[in-house]
Amino acid sequence: xxxxxxxxxxxxxxxxxxxxxxxxxxxxxxxxxxxxxxxxxxxxxxxxxxxxxxxxxxxxxxxxxxxxxxxxxxxxxxxxxxxxxxxxxxxxxxxxxxxxxxxxxxxxxxxxxxxxxxxxxxxxxxxxxxxxxxxxxxxxxxxxxxxxxxxxxxxxxxxxxxxxxxxxxxxxxxxxxxxxxxxxxxxxxxxxxxxxxxxxxxxxxxxxxxxxxxxxxxxxxxxxxxxxxxxxxxxxxxxxxxxxxxxxxxxxxxxxxxxxxxxxxxxxxxxxxxxxxxxxxxxxxxxxxxxxxxxxxxxxxxxxxxxxxxxxxxxxxxxxxxxxxxxxxxxxxxxxxxxxxxxxxxxxxxxxxxxxxxxxxxxxxxxxxxxxxxxxxxxxxxxxxxxxxxxxxxxxxxxxxxxxxxxxxxxxxxxxxxxxxxxxxxxxxxxxxxxxxxxxxxxxxxxxxxxxxxx
Numbered sequence: 209x210x211x212x213x214x215x216x217x218x219x220x221x222x223x224x225x226x227x228x229x230x231x232x233x234x235x236x237x238x239x240x241x242x243x244x245x246x247x248x249x250x251x252x253x254x255x256x257x258x259x260x261x262x263x264x265x266x267x268x269x270x271x272x273x274x275x276x277x278x279x280x281x282x283x284x285x286x287x288x289x290x291x292x293x294x295x296x297x298x299x300x301x302x303x304x305x306x307x308x309x310x311x312x313x314x315x316x317x318x319x320x321x322x323x324x325x326x327x328x329x330x331x332x333x334x335x336x337x338x339x340x341x342x343x344x345x346x347x348x349x350x351x352x353x354x355x356x357x358x359x360x361x362x363x364x365x366x367x368x369x370x371x372x373x374x375x376x377x378x379x380x381x382x383x384x385x386x387x388x389x390x391x392x393x394x395x396x397x398x399x400x401x402x403x404x405x406x407x408x409x410x411x412x413x414x415x416x417x418x419x420x421x422x423x424x425x426x427x428x429x430x431x432x433x434x435x436x437x438x439x440x441x442x443x444x445x446x447x448x449x450x451x452x453x454x455x456x457x458x459x460x461x462x463x464x465x466x467x468x469x470x471x472x473x474x475x476x477x478x479x480x481x482x483x484x485x486x487x488x489x490x491x492x493x494x495x496x497x498x499x500x501x502x503x504x505x506x507x508x509x510x511x512x513x514x515x516x517x518x519x520x521x522x523x524x525x526x527x528x529x530x531x532x533x534x535x536x537x538x539x540x541x542x543x544x545x546x547x548x549x550x551x552x553x554x555x556x557x558x559x560x561x562x563x564x565x566x567x568x569x570x571x572x573x574x575x576x577x578x579x580x581x582x583x584x585x586x587x588x589x590x591x592x593x594x595x596x597x598x599x600x601x602x603x604x605x606x607x608x609x610x611x612x613x614x615x616x617x618x619x620x621x622x623x624x625x626x627x628x629x630x631x632x633x634x635x636x637x638x639x640x641x642x643x644x645x646x647x648x649x650x651x652x653x654x655x656x657x658x659x660x661x662x663x
Contacts, residue, residue, distance in 0.1 A: 211616075211626045212402040216409065218416045219390025223620045224405060225397045225613070232303055232398030233613035235295025236314045237621045240386035242289040243359035249382070251331075251366015254287040256379050258331055260294070261285070262323035264316045267309075269323055275309045276302070283309070287364055290550060291621065293614065295395075303400050304408055310394075311412035314387055319379040332368040342495045342662050343542075343561060350497045350660050353485065354555060389416045395617030397609060484659040494564045495662040498574060499557025500651055505549040505623070511635055512643040513547055513556060513651065516581065518598050521545030521558055526597075529558065532573045539566050539573075551622060556651055564663055571659070578652040585641035595636050602632060 212224040245252050261283075262269045276283045281298035294314055296306040338344055348363035355361035365371075394409055482500070489495075503510040521529045521544045533540045543560035562570050586594065606612050606629055616627040 209628060209630075213620075213626075214402075214406050216389065216406075216413065218413055219388070220409065220413055220416075221393045221620065222406060222409060223393060223395050223617065223626070224400070224402050225616060226400075226402075227398055227609070229398050229609065230300050231297060231609075232300050232306070232396060232400055233295065233297050233610050234303070234306055234394070234396035234398070235293060235310055235617070236392050236394055237614075237617045238292045238294075238314070238387055238392040239290070239621060240382070240391065241287060241291045242362065242364050244386060245359055245382075248370075249378075250362050251364070251371050252374060252378060252382050253292060254364050254366065255331060255371055255374050256319075256382055257285050257287045257292050257294075258327050259319050259324050259379055260313050260317045260383075262327060263318050263320045264312045265318060266316070267312060272309065272313060276306060279305065281306065289360055289364065291618065293617070295614065297610065300398055300400050303396075303398075303405065307394075307405070307408040307412055311409070314392070315389075315413065315416055317379075317383070319376045319383075321376045324374070324376060324379070328372055328374070331365070331371050335365045335368050335371070338363075338365055342489055342491045343559070345489075346495050346497050346559065346660060346662055347557075349487070349662075350499065350557060350658070351555060353483075353658055353660060354499075354501050355553075360550065360553070389413055393617060393621045395613060395620065397613035397616070482655050482657045482659075484661070486661045486663060489662040491662050493561050494567050495559070495561050496567060496570065497557050497559050497660045498571075498657055499555060500656050500658060502547060502554040502556040502651060503549060504552050504554050506551075507549075507554075509643070509647050509650075510547075510549055510554070512639050512647045515594055515598060515636065515639050516644050516648060517545050517547045517556065518601070519594050520577065520581075522598070523601065524597060528577045529560075529574060532577055533560060533562075533570055537569075537573065539563075539570055567661060575654065578648070581648040582645070582652050585645040587641075591639075591641050591644075595639070599633055599636055602629065602636075 209225070212222075212226070214222045216222070240253060240256075242250075242253050261272050264272070267275075273283070276296055276298060279299070279302050281296055281302060283294075283296050285292070285294045287293075294310055296310060298306045345363075352361040352363075396405055503513060518524075519528060521527050524530075525535070527543075527545075529543045529545065533543045540560045540562045543558070545556070545558045547556045548554055558574060560570060560574075612627075619625040619627055
């Protein structure tokens with residue numbers, strides 16, 4: 209696995225992973241997410257993602273939608289708390305068309321008010337659909353508790369009232385500040401000539417300068433092309449968010465991370481006490497989340513937690529919580545555990561839905577499984593089996609080329625990492641039972657766990 213990387217004079221970093229596939233996955237990942245919103249702007253990053261498709265300096269909305277679809281391609285986008293992504297799936301012979309379109313909408317959108325007035329109602333319908341899905345809503349409510357006062361706490365969509373207030377000038381202000389070549393990367397995965405890709409992007413972004421102008425840029429990045437050997441990096445497993453594993457940073461100055469995210473909010477693991485909150489949502493069943501603030505992407509304890517998380521509530525039907533709550537007692541349909549690692553903090557949580565009358569019993573069963581992991585380290589046989597399972601899950605998940613492309617793009621954007629699955633396997637093999645027990649004792653303590661219940 210060998211990546212091609214290059215940095216343009218305007219600061220745009222390019223990463224390409226060759227493959228034999230005729231289908232190319234490519235796009236821009238921008239360091240502009242929910243946590244970059246100012247107070248009163250909640251939902252603006254997601255709003256901009258929607259209205260970026262509504263017209264550019266040289267394309268109407270219809271031309272944007274038709275550009276790739278007319279040749280069988282696909283155009284998509286999404287927003288998360290740390291970034292916004294615009295990407296395409298296209299046959300390799302149409303790569304020039306994809307680069308031109310993606311560059312046009314990212315850097316030259318005009319956000320016409322007439323189109324915004326229509327799209328706002330689409331976004332508000334999305335918000336209402338989300339509000340009607342307690343199994344999704346509870347995740348954001350939970351993070352709002354853990355990260356109260358931080359932009360990480362509010363949901364990505366914002367409120368309908370807030371979104372209806374956004375105008376053309378709001379989108380232009382946000383994107384002018386953050387949609388810059390030196391605050392973004394372009395990724396590509398497929399059978400295309402890398403030198404040609406660089407030339408296409410040079411042409412598409414020729415008029416763009418980074419914040420501060422080219423003089424400032426030259427002191428920050430190199431414009432020399434590099435063909436770099438893979439460094440330590442991660443791959444997304446079936447149930448694990450991107451950016452999940454500590455790696456060795458590349459030393460080549462031509463591929464720096466866009467900016468340090470480690471100093472954004474500085475929310476450490478140990479400064480939150482557990483609590484239990486009940487919210488009346490008039491749901492048909494109770495929805496429950498249990499968890500706490502956890503480790504950032506650079507923390508050595510993140511890998512042991514990753515394996516613990518998979519043992520407890522990963523995608524396998526043999527996960528401990530699924531066996532305890534569903535298979536042995538028939539109390540839930542869904543139970544899962546999740547970990548998320550940001551640049552400066554993270555979360556770990558358990559979710560399940562059950563009959564309102566079974567909540568206490570389910571909580572006791574969850575507590576029992578957590579206590580087991582705290583009190584006794586895994587045996588060698590148990591540890592070996594857990595590692596074998598998660599490495600298989602990683603291998604299967606990485607076979608999804610679209611997700612893999614998005615993952616290595618995100619790693620490169622935020623941390624300058626080049627994803628290396630073999631090194632990830634090595635990191636899994638290095639985990640010890642003692643490390644896992646120490647993490648369990650720190651995070652699973654009943655006095656530090658927050659519980660949120662929708663009834």
